[in-house]
Amino acid sequence: MKLAKFSTKFSKKQIFLLSIPVFFSNLAIPLVGIVDTGLMGNLGETKYLAATSIATSVMTMVIWSFGFLRMGTVGIVSQAFGRGDYREIVRTLFRNFVIAMVIALAIIILKPLISISIQHFFNTSVETQKLINTYLNIRIFSVPAELVIYILVGFYLGIQKTKISSFIIVTLSILNIVFSSVLVLSYNLDVFGVALGTLFASFITVIIFNFFTYRFIIKKFKLIPRFEKIVIKTKLIRLFNINLDIFIRTLFLTFSFLWVTYLGSKFGEDYLAVNTILMQFIILAAFFLDAYAFSTEGIIGFTIGRKNKNSFLSVVKNSIQLSFVTALIVSLFYLIFFKQIVNIITDIEILRFISYKHFIWVLVIPPIASFCYQLDGIFIGASQTKEMRNAMIISVASFIITSIYLTKYFDNHGLWFSLMCFMIFRSLTLKFYFNKILRKF
Numbered sequence: 001m002k003l004a005k006f007s008t009k010f011s012k013k014q015i016f017l018l019s020i021p022v023f024f025s026n027l028a029i030p031l032v033g034i035v036d037t038g039l040m041g042n043l044g045e046t047k048y049l050a051a052t053s054i055a056t057s058v059m060t061m062v063i064w065s066f067g068f069l070r071m072g073t074v075g076i077v078s079q080a081f082g083r084g085d086y087r088e089i090v091r092t093l094f095r096n097f098v099i100a101m102v103i104a105l106a107i108i109i110l111k112p113l114i115s116i117s118i119q120h121f122f123n124t125s126v127e128t129q130k131l132i133n134t135y136l137n138i139r140i141f142s143v144p145a146e147l148v149i150y151i152l153v154g155f156y157l158g159i160q161k162t163k164i165s166s167f168i169i170v171t172l173s174i175l176n177i178v179f180s181s182v183l184v185l186s187y188n189l190d191v192f193g194v195a196l197g198t199l200f201a202s203f204i205t206v207i208i209f210n211f212f213t214y215r216f217i218i219k220k221f222k223l224i225p226r227f228e229k230i231v232i233k234t235k236l237i238r239l240f241n242i243n244l245d246i247f248i249r250t251l252f253l254t255f256s257f258l259w260v261t262y263l264g265s266k267f268g269e270d271y272l273a274v275n276t277i278l279m280q281f282i283i284l285a286a287f288f289l290d291a292y293a294f295s296t297e298g299i300i301g302f303t304i305g306r307k308n309k310n311s312f313l314s315v316v317k318n319s320i321q322l323s324f325v326t327a328l329i330v331s332l333f334y335l336i337f338f339k340q341i342v343n344i345i346t347d348i349e350i351l352r353f354i355s356y357k358h359f360i361w362v363l364v365i366p367p368i369a370s371f372c373y374q375l376d377g378i379f380i381g382a383s384q385t386k387e388m389r390n391a392m393i394i395s396v397a398s399f400i401i402t403s404i405y406l407t408k409y410f411d412n413h414g415l416w417f418s419l420m421c422f423m424i425f426r427s428l429t430l431k432f433y434f435n436k437i438l439r440k441f
Contacts, residue, residue: 012318015296019322021166022291035177036194037280039184041273041346049346050269051131051191053276054122057261058114059139061254063146066103068246068385069096070154071297075242075383077158078298082305086221089159094225095239096151104144111140122265131191138195145202152209160298164216168209175201245385249392256396256422263407263415271412274354277345278362278416281338285330285366286373292323293377300381304440312437320374327370331363338362361416365423372426379430382437391429398425 036056040048073096080088115133124132149172156165179200183193217225257279264275296319303312342355379388399422406414 011314012322015292015299015315015319015322018160018162018299019291019295021163022294023288024166024170036180037276038345039180039194040191041277041348041351043190046269046273046348046351047125047128047131048190049273049276049351050124051128051135052194053272054118054124054128054261054265055132055135055139055191055195057258058118059136061251061258062107062114063143064254065247065251066100066147067150067250068243069100069103069147070150070157071246071250071380072096072239072242072383072385073151073154074158074297075301075380075385076239077155078160078301078381079305079383081159081298082302086223089155090217090221090223090225091228092239093151093155096154097148099243100147100151101144104147107143108140111136114140121262124265124269128269135191135195138192138199142199142202145206148206148210149202152206152213155213157294157298158301160302162295162298165294168205171208172201172205175204242383242385245389246380249385249389252392252396256399259400259403260415260419263403264412266407267412270350270354273346273348273351274358275412275415277342277351277355278358280345281334281341281362282365282369282419285327285334286369288330289323289327289366289370289373290377292319292326293374293380296374297377297381300378301383304382309438316378319377320371323370323374324367327367330366334362334366358412358416361413361420365416365420368420369423369426372423372430375427375430375434379433379437382440384433384437387433387436388430391426391433394429395422395425398422 036052037049040052043049073092076092077089080086080092115136118132118136119129149168153165153168156162156168176198178197180194180197183189183197187193189196214225217223260275260279261272265272296315299315300312303309303315338359339356342352346352346355376388379385399418402421403415403418406418408414410417
């Protein structure tokens with residue numbers, strides 16, 4: 001496979017074109033959440049939406065905590081790609097596959113502990129708790145497939161095949177939406193149907209793209225994937241350190257969003273449901289803006305592998321500017337269509353009314369958050385994971401303190417104001433560590 005050739009400076013057009021397939025794939029991910037929320041929000045009772053909110057938030061925290069399987073893969077693969085070391089790319093894949101299976105088995109075994117933790121931290125009705133357990137009993141078995149998908153996406157992002165990585169996510173999302181919709185609307189399986197839809201979609205996607213990736217490696221890299229030289233002490237130590245840093249960082253990040261759900265539950269199930277609806281807008285914007293971060297992760301690693309500082313700085317500048325402008329466009333879209341989208345998601349009038357009162361946060365958060373999203377991608381591509389970990393710990397600690405204080409005086413609006421502050425904390429802490437990346441050149 002020939003090394004990609006790039007000019008010294010990366011134009012906004014080049015980055016945008018590389019990001020287009022990621023836009024569509026990232027758009028598909030939150031659409032699954034919006035569809036699931038809509039399916040539950042139109043069943044006439046808040047308990048279905050509340051149960052789905054808590055269960056998916058917890059499972060998201062658990063699974064996203066191991067997002068290093070994607071992010072660590074991107075950094076190592078992209079830098080190996082810059083050096084032309086294809087065998088090391090394949091070995092990295094196999095090492096992470098083994099790690100993923102060990103993690104998945106541990107999560108499945110610890111499922112009872114997850115259920116107990118939910119009962120302890122969330123004040124819900126008995127009926128809602130039963131629905132949460134129903135969801136967990138099914139969704140837990142999708143974890144092995146979901147972790148493997150992380151690795152496959154990271155692999156294709158690392159070698160700058162964004163169309164393929166996007167196609168994986170789009171396939172997963174479409175299957176998820178189709179299965180969940182059929183199981184809920186046609187078979188009246190409510191929460192059980194949503195969880196089962198995710199399970200079916202995850203395993204079908206993994207089967208298809210594991211086979212595709214095997215053939216891809218043979219054709220493009222001109223080598224047959226084998227389990228050889230997987231256990232090399234220096235490589236494993238580096239992989240462990242990178243993965244551990246990203247694990248801790250992601251654990252804190254996902255905890256912050258679980259914290260939003262937790263504090264929201266203190267205001268009652270109506271506010272819990274409303275925050276779930278509003279969070280779909282934030283997640284939609286985040287995944288859309290992350291297209292630039294995802295596409296530039298591979299380029300950043302490539303420029304570091306090639307020791308090209310000018311290209312690196314060009315990517316940083318242009319990608320951050322593109323991300324901010326796109327965030328403004330997203331907010332403009334929300335300004336025009338917010339009420340219509342909320343009305344589609346739920347037919348419960350009290351939830352609609354409370355959502356309208358929180359409209360301002362949906363507008364202001366995306367542009368402010370665009371900076372930290374893009375900086376995340378830059379640090380991932382550079383494998384500067386220790387700094388990412390430290391920045392996130394500081395940011396989450398500041399967020400928790402801020403949210404406790406603000407919710408005391410401003411209730412749910414205080415929670416959303418503190419979430420905005422959290423995005424600012426993330427940007428400032430990453431900016432503080434940025435110069436350490438330049439030392440790689």
